[in-house]
Amino acid sequence: MIGxxxxxxVAAFKIVQNADVFTEFMIASRRKAKCDALVDAIHKKGxxxxxxxxxxxxxxxxxxxxxxxxxxxELVINLALPYQDLTIMDACLACGCNYLDTANYEPKDxxxxxxxxxxxxxxxxxxxxxxxxLGCGFDPGVTSIxxxxxxxxxxxxxxxxxxxxxxxxxxxxxxxxxFNPEINIREITQKGLYWENGQWVETEPLEIHKDLNYPGIxxxxxxxxxxxxxxxxxxxxPTIKRARFWMTFGQQYLKHLEVIQNIxxxxxxxxxxxxxxxDGTGTARVKIVPLQFLKAVLPNPQDLGSNYEGETSIGCxxxxxxxxxxxxxxxxxxxxxxxxAYEETGMQGVSYTTGVPAMIGAMMFCKGLxxxxxxxxxxxxxxxxxxxxxxxxxxxxxxxxxxxxxx
Amino acid sequence: MIGxxxxxxVAAFKIVQNADVFTEFMIASRRKAKCDALVDAIHKKGxxxxxxxxxxxxxxxxxxxxxxxxxxxELVINLALPYQDLTIMDACLACGCNYLDTANYEPKDxxxxxxxxxxxxxxxxxxxxxxxxLGCGFDPGVTSIxxxxxxxxxxxxxxxxxxxxxxxxxxxxxxxxxFNPEINIREITQKGLYWENGQWVETEPLEIHKDLNYPGIxxxxxxxxxxxxxxxxxxxxPTIKRARFWMTFGQQYLKHLEVIQNIxxxxxxxxxxxxxxxDGTGTARVKIVPLQFLKAVLPNPQDLGSNYEGETSIGCxxxxxxxxxxxxxxxxxxxxxxxxAYEETGMQGVSYTTGVPAMIGAMMFCKGLxxxxxxxxxxxxxxxxxxxxxxxxxxxxxxxxxxxxxx
Numbered sequence: 001m002i003g004x005x006x007x008x009x010v011a012a013f014k015i016v017q018n019a020d021v022f023t024e025f026m027i028a029s030r031r032k033a034k035c036d037a038l039v040d041a042i043h044k045k046g047x048x049x050x051x052x053x054x055x056x057x058x059x060x061x062x063x064x065x066x067x068x069x070x071x072x073x074e075l076v077i078n079l080a081l082p083y084q085d086l087t088i089m090d091a092c093l094a095c096g097c098n099y100l101d102t103a104n105y106e107p108k109d110x111x112x113x114x115x116x117x118x119x120x121x122x123x124x125x126x127x128x129x130x131x132x133x134l135g136c137g138f139d140p141g142v143t144s145i146x147x148x149x150x151x152x153x154x155x156x157x158x159x160x161x162x163x164x165x166x167x168x169x170x171x172x173x174x175x176x177x178x179f180n181p182e183i184n185i186r187e188i189t190q191k192g193l194y195w196e197n198g199q200w201v202e203t204e205p206l207e208i209h210k211d212l213n214y215p216g217i218x219x220x221x222x223x224x225x226x227x228x229x230x231x232x233x234x235x236x237x238p239t240i241k242r243a244r245f246w247m248t249f250g251q252q253y254l255k256h257l258e259v260i261q262n263i264x265x266x267x268x269x270x271x272x273x274x275x276x277x278x279d280g281t282g283t284a285r286v287k288i289v290p291l292q293f294l295k296a297v298l299p300n301p302q303d304l305g306s307n308y309e310g311e312t313s314i315g316c317x318x319x320x321x322x323x324x325x326x327x328x329x330x331x332x333x334x335x336x337x338x339x340x341a342y343e344e345t346g347m348q349g350v351s352y353t354t355g356v357p358a359m360i361g362a363m364m365f366c367k368g369l370x371x372x373x374x375x376x377x378x379x380x381x382x383x384x385x386x387x388x389x390x391x392x393x394x395x396x397x398x399x400x401x402x403x404x405x406x407x
Numbered sequence: 408m409i410g411x412x413x414x415x416x417v418a419a420f421k422i423v424q425n426a427d428v429f430t431e432f433m434i435a436s437r438r439k440a441k442c443d444a445l446v447d448a449i450h451k452k453g454x455x456x457x458x459x460x461x462x463x464x465x466x467x468x469x470x471x472x473x474x475x476x477x478x479x480x481e482l483v484i485n486l487a488l489p490y491q492d493l494t495i496m497d498a499c500l501a502c503g504c505n506y507l508d509t510a511n512y513e514p515k516d517x518x519x520x521x522x523x524x525x526x527x528x529x530x531x532x533x534x535x536x537x538x539x540x541l542g543c544g545f546d547p548g549v550t551s552i553x554x555x556x557x558x559x560x561x562x563x564x565x566x567x568x569x570x571x572x573x574x575x576x577x578x579x580x581x582x583x584x585x586f587n588p589e590i591n592i593r594e595i596t597q598k599g600l601y602w603e604n605g606q607w608v609e610t611e612p613l614e615i616h617k618d619l620n621y622p623g624i625x626x627x628x629x630x631x632x633x634x635x636x637x638x639x640x641x642x643x644x645p646t647i648k649r650a651r652f653w654m655t656f657g658q659q660y661l662k663h664l665e666v667i668q669n670i671x672x673x674x675x676x677x678x679x680x681x682x683x684x685x686d687g688t689g690t691a692r693v694k695i696v697p698l699q700f701l702k703a704v705l706p707n708p709q710d711l712g713s714n715y716e717g718e719t720s721i722g723c724x725x726x727x728x729x730x731x732x733x734x735x736x737x738x739x740x741x742x743x744x745x746x747x748a749y750e751e752t753g754m755q756g757v758s759y760t761t762g763v764p765a766m767i768g769a770m771m772f773c774k775g776l777x778x779x780x781x782x783x784x785x786x787x788x789x790x791x792x793x794x795x796x797x798x799x800x801x802x803x804x805x806x807x808x809x810x811x812x813x814x
Contacts, residue, residue: 174669174670175666175669175670255662255666256666256669256670259582259662259663259666259667260666260670262581262582262663263581263582263663263667263672263701263704263705264704264705265670265672265701265704267704270683271703271704272685273682273695273700273703275680275682275693275694275695276693276694277691277692277693277694278679278691278692278693278694279692284684284685284691284693285684285685285686286682286683286684286685286691286693287682287683287684287685288680288682288695288700290700290704293680293695293697293700294670294672296678296680297670297671297672297674297678297697298670298671
């Protein structure tokens with residue numbers, strides 16, 4: 001596993017809880033001390049698995065290759081930054097490792113996401129006989145598997161798909177993001193995009209929004225965003241007439257976001273700046289990306305857990321032609337309490353809902369259930385064993401048949 | 408003159424417009440190129456005065472002493488940063504130069520202003536036979552002279568003083584500060600303070616506010632702030648029962664300010680940060696003060712002029728016992744249009760209203776009207792010749808006798 005942040009922490013806890021499947025395990029990241037601290041935290045909770053740790057700069061293919069050649073992992077679980085997907089895939093190809101990640105590649109200098117860069121690796125993984133599993137977090141990940149499950153069991157034809165992601169948690173801070181603030185702000189400040197009648201429709205950032213009711217939570221203002229899983233789902237389910245992604249934001253969050261943009265702190269270009277050296281030996285002219293510096297000043301998402309109340313609710317609202325030839329609706333979702341996640345892993349629910357599916361995806365691979373040379377989105381695999389594990393591993397799901405989708 | 412920012416630009420234009428008084432003139436700042444550009448801008452407007460320029464780091468007493476020993480200025484006009492008042496005063500004492508500034512000293516690591524640091528220089532300036540004129544901008548500066556003028560001509564006893572500062576300008580940016588953003592944000596985020604019945608009363612930041620009507624502008628929500636001129640005015644006019652300072656802020660401005668604080672970007676402590684070197688030779692660990700970095704990202708106040716509409720209105724609202732023994736009110740104020748200021752000097756009204764009084768103060772000194780060994784606030788000098796110049800130099804004032812002060 002590459003990465004030692006919030007999601008990686010959850011995945012690591014889940015991996016040691018499934019030691020019958022995961023017999024050998026290494027955690028590597030830019031700072032080995034962070035990996036060691038994670039192993040300590042795991043052992044303190046009473047787990048005894050022997051876990052190796054290593055230092056690796058995931059931007060550097062040669063370093064990755066050296067590590068993979070040495071440790072010889074069967075599967076590399078990439079929980080590093082989305083900027084690093086391609087270097088890690090390159091190293092996997094070079095060293096004969098299978099690959100799994102939770103978020104699609106983004107170039108660092110462009111706030112923009114799409115699968116094209118990673119899909120371009122399809123033939124190479126196929127020819128190498130290696131499996132690459134893309135986007136195996138919650139969204140993308142579980143939302144795609146929910147859709148695959150609906151298609152397999154409940155619909156002859158999925159026509160309308162709305163993925164709805166609500167975080168009704170309260171971390172008691174004026175402002176904080178739930179995962180890497182740099183990635184979060186890049187995602188939200190880009191234009192909205194959805195699929196309708198065979199083409200993409202673009203919106204201004206956060207232009208379309210409406211109140212949606214979330215189970216056990218109530219109504220929350222939900223904003224149409226572009227989200228990567230839509231891109232593969234409309235290809236894999238060509239009967240889809242319209243596919244959209246919605247995420248809830250509070251007014252306080254949006255106010256902060258607006259100001260962060262207005263004052264220039266969401267900029268991803270470099271600003272030259274003269275600053276004193278930390279060792280006191282003078283000053284240096286450095287290049288600073290404002291959004292990256294902001295990340296250094298904002299609360300660390302990994303530190304949000306202890307006081308985080310409320311829950312998340314993420315699911316798929318689907319309308320289409322059922323197996324009986326009639327129109328049906330279907331809502332499949334999971335609710336996850338931040339406090340439960342924190343008690344189990346020391347991390348809040350947003351990290352938990354991403355880290356658990358990453359582990360389950362790795363389990364599907366290790367059990368031989370999800371193996372298929374090439375580069376695949378998760379809906380291309382059998383959803384049933386994955387759905388079964390969700391219920392066992394802490395993310396139980398619920399179904400509402402023929403309810404009002406509100407959409 | 409030390410400094411080459413917005414206020415210094417205005418002062419320089421005004422100095423060359425009064426070449427009968429100012430026969431020799433040098434502009435020095437940290438970057439000589441900025442001084443040269445200012446001289447070019449002045450000459451392009453048709454003024455022909457020969458102006459010297461020099462490089463000097465105003466944090467460095469030795470550099471200042473070398474410059475003063477070489478150029479031998481009779482008066483040093485300090486339009487650099489408030490952090491630099493004391494180093495410049497030290498160099499003035501060492502080299503026998505008189506001194507004038509527009510803003511009191513503030514230590515860099517504490518958002519806090521008061522005159523004590525500069526008043527501690529009184530005896531040394533007195534013994535050296537040198538004059539130091541403190542706070543000769545608009546507020547402090549003209550507001551103190553307005554008060555002195557009221558005391559001299561209209562009141563036996565000033566009892567209630569409210570200084571009211573309205574900027575009803577629109578710079579057409581989502582957020583920008585009207586002067587150095589670092590100094591501006593430090594000023595506004597500190598606690599409020601006012602004088603009542605012989606003691607200081609502290610308020611939470613921006614706690615007290617009310618709508619006040621400004622001439623030619625209308626009602627604007629005005630916030631009670633601490634402002635330095637109150638500190639000397641209540642000493643020099645001990646009959647004052649209550650003295651307060653009010654400044655207008657729009658909801659948009661305050662929203663941005665709130666978020667800037669919430670996200671940690673108004674912090675004035677150092678954050679360690681690893682950044683690539685601008686010359687591409689690697690990375691360095693540097694210390695960055697978030698508020699100073701924010702200044703580098705926000706619009707430069709000097710660039711706000713071209714599109715700046717509306718006007719400022721700053722004045723004193725006074726109530727007390729008139730020379731006839733009866734209670735009277737008096738409101739003396741100036742309104743300044745941003746566009747007029749821009750056409751004359753290339754700077755907006757906030758820089759203009761500070762730079763013009765700095766020049767007039769220097770003129771008072773050079774004409775021998777304001778010379779008195781020691782360290783003095785401007786109300787300690789004769790206000791009449793200064794008031795006369797305000798009308799001639801672009802900041803005409805108006806009076807309302809026995810009107811409703813609203814306060």
